[in-house]
Amino acid sequence: MTNGEAWGGAAERGPGLEPGREPSPPAGPEAQGVRVAQLEFRGRADEYFRIWIVNILLTILTLGIYSAWAKVRKRRYFYRNTFLEGDTFDYHASPVRILKGRLIAGALLLLYTGTGFYGLVWQGLAAGVVLLLLPWMLVRSQSFNARNSSYRNLRFDFAINTGGAYRLFLRYGVLMVFTLGLAYPVFAYRLREFTLGHSRFGTTPFRLNGDTGDYYLIYLKAWGLWLLSFVMWIVLLTAITIFSASRADAEPNPAVAGIMGVVFVYVMIFIIFSYIQVKTTNYILCATALATHRLRSTLRVAGLLGIYTTNLLAIVLSFGLAIPWASVRLARYRMAHTALLVRGDLEAFTASAERDMEATGEEMSEFFDFDFGF
Amino acid sequence: MISGTYFDGRTPARRAVTLQVEGDSLHIHGLPEALAVALDEVVLSEPLGGTRRSIALPGGARLEVEDHPELAALPLRSSKMLTLVHALERRWPLALLSLLGVVVSIWLLITNGIPLLAQHAVQLVPPEVSETLAEQGLATLDRIVFEASELDEARAQRFRRALDELAAGTEMDGKMRLEFRRGGGLGANAFALPAGVVVLTDELVELAEHEDEVRAVLAHEMGHVVHRHMLRRLFQDSGVVLLLVVLTGDIASVTALGAALPAVLTQARYSREFEREADDYAYHYLERRGIPARRFGDMLRRLPIDDEHPGDELLNYFATHPPILERIRE
Structure with a gap:
């Protein structure tokens, strides 16, 4: 899994990095001692297909109850097939806890839909309540997922800081309202900084050494791309109109133009979404440090777009049966472009001793620990 | 002898070990100190694809072992259900x-x-909620597309009476309300909202060559009202989306787009079923009142519907209304 690539060479070749924008590597004589530990996903589409279809069958037969077990099974399959330095990750969540989280999320959804019947005021109120709970839910589910993930039997952790999450949402929520959304990239960056900064492997915290300005630039480029595509579209449309006007027999068909317009917008959203995803993931991961180690992400926009497009086509044409194949090859691609740049000792992490000390206090917080996501 | 890796749970250090069951304890060789653990204190993780299995030891340490058949032969505790x-x-x-x-x-x-569940669910919706929904629906349409009706009051009154007659004897007796609007972008059209609110556009009334044709349309809309189609559709459509979310739930990102297509297809299918049901209702009414059934067909034929592609199977799946010709034939 490892090769002897030195830090400098690796960073220069990393195609996902903006030249001159990558977070500066730790300079110094030790830089020579960096080796690239490549992540690898070894799951197989045929094997995962069988797990996936049985998951669905049992979920239907148990009227949805098994979905929590299905989720754990799916996630475990992906974690346990993700290799780093010859060992795998693992996922330990209790399905019962996930079921509880889903029931709460389902109740919230039902409440929200139900209030819709009674008028916009009530629905607005319900949306407000959900919005108020959002930072709390974010912190709780981050903590749940971190604590239930491990590598080499050492658990990840997340320092609960609910007050910090509320301050973050309040500060940037207000900023976004006043800037009409232009501050969104700043918020997105701070949010990632918050979640990463509170995550730990054992007792060792992750650090994000990025820069808001560089992160904002990614969005500026994406917005520029959006604008450019519209200019191109208008030029194209004008050209078509002039061309068809010059032919007497052809009358312009507004319906066709409309459909083409919708397709065009969808394709552009697809491309720009992938662009933002690739560039921000690369940026954030490359700026992430864990003790003396760093992460490296070299996703390519064209590569991911190709995978998304073929995945979507395969899923639609196979009536959904290609979903397992699509998930496996996406995971394989992502992992093949993610690496840990190891500097020093990878075994010098320690587990939290608090876990045993806080046994009683934990009980209370564990009651609120669940995974919300559907 | 089975070989595996030992992780103490305190550091990510790995140690190659071998394990062996002797009597009622598991012996682990290869650690600085020999380790033996009682069998009833260890738990073997459930099998999952071809992935490694882990054996949880007391105190948080774990052994990771490739999932080979020898392992299954060991008397270790593991989840029966997941096996x-x-x-x-x-x-x-x-x-x-x-x-x-x-x-x-x-x-x-x-x-x-889902249709059966929806049928029961609509019984639970209180009348005030139906009224709010109807008001909201009408208000939205008024804002987006409708304009005030220019129909003369005498005709409007005749159609209102016709609708009341239709409702007589049903549970909607005396609860119907007929609204007239200029359809604008929607053109000649009729809608049945919850709580017995029916909307006719001026364009539809103008298009009709005989008042019985309008009556036939009213009967069709009455069918929607009596069968509570709008609410049922609301429930059924949400049901389909919920089903898809539960089934495909964890595919995040763009691939989820692929799930939108089946939702659209089934929702269109539900819509066509409701239209047929409302058509049946209209035909029965016309028959009872001695109005020739062709009045409804005449009206349908006059509607400017652009998705008229008889025999086009693919389009049929997308259409929210059954093909006009098919409806007229029936």
């Missing part, structure tokens, strides 16, 4: 049988389960 699930997942014939089960149950849910 059974794994047996189902391991073989292609069983997986294909599961696939068949999934297809059949999804089909049954869409054709019977």
Whole structure:
């Protein structure tokens, strides 16, 4: 899994990095001692297909109850097939806890839909309540997922800081309202900084050494791309109109133009979404440090777009049966472009001793620990 | 002797070990100090695909072992339920049988389960809620597309009486309300909202060559009202989306777009079923009142519907209304 690539060479070749924008590597004589530990996903589409279809069958037969077990099974399959330095990750969540989280999320959804019947005021109120709970839910589910993930039997952790999450949402929520959304990239960056900064492997915290300005630039480029595509579209449309006007027999068909317009917008959203995803993931991961180690992400926009497009086509044409194949090859691609740049000792992490000390206090917080996501 | 890796749970250090069961304890060789743990204190993780299994030891340490048959022979505690699930997942014939089960149950849910549930669910909706929904729906349409009606009051009054007559004897007796609007972008059209609110556009009234044709349309809309189609559709459409979310739930990102298509298809299917039901209602009414059934057909034929592609199977799946010619034939 490892090769002897030195830090400098690796960073220069990393195609996902903006030249001159990558977070500066730790300079110094030790830089020579960096080796690239490549992540690898070894799951197989045929094997995962069988797990996936049985998951669905049992979920239907148990009227949805098994979905929590299905989720754990799916996630475990992906974690346990993700290799780093010859060992795998693992996922330990209790399905019962996930079921509880889903029931709460389902109740919230039902409440929200139900209030819709009674008028916009009530629905607005319900949306407000959900919005108020959002930072709390974010912190709780981050903590749940971190604590239930491990590598080499050492658990990840997340320092609960609910007050910090509320301050973050309040500060940037207000900023976004006043800037009409232009501050969104700043918020997105701070949010990632918050979640990463509170995550730990054992007792060792992750650090994000990025820069808001560089992160904002990614969005500026994406917005520029959006604008450019519209200019191109208008030029194209004008050209078509002039061309068809010059032919007497052809009358312009507004319906066709409309459909083409919708397709065009969808394709552009697809491309720009992938662009933002690739560039921000690369940026954030490359700026992430864990003790003396760093992460490296070299996703390519064209590569991911190709995978998304073929995945979507395969899923639609196979009536959904290609979903397992699509998930496996996406995971394989992502992992093949993610690496840990190891500097020093990878075994010098320690587990939290608090876990045993806080046994009683934990009980209370564990009651609120669940995974919300559907 | 089975070889594996030992992780103490305190550091990510790995140690190659071998394990062996002797009597009622598990012996681990290869650590600085020999380790033996009672068998009833260890738990073997459930089998999952071809992934490694882990043996949880007391105190948080774990052994990771490749999933080979020798392991299954050891008397270790493991989840019985998930071992059974794994047996189902391991073989292609069983997986294909599961696939068949999934297809059949999804089909049954869409054709019977969800409509049946929706039919019961609408009974639970209080009348005030239906009224709010109707008001909101009408207000939205008024804002987006409708304009005030220019129909003369005498005709409007005649159609209102016709609708009241239609409702006589049903549970909607005296609860119907007929609204007239200029359709604008919607053109000649009629709508049935919850709580007995029916909307006719001026364009539809103008298009009719005989007042019985309008009566036929009213009867069709009455069918929607009596069968509570709008509310049922609301429930059924949400049901389909919920089903898809539960089934495909964890595919985040763009691939989820692929799930939107089946939702649109089933929702269109539900809509066509409701239209047929409302058509039936209209024909029965016309028959009872001695109005020739062709009045409804005449009206349908006059509607400027652009998705008229008889025989085009693919488009049929997308259409929210059955093909006009088919409806007229019936």
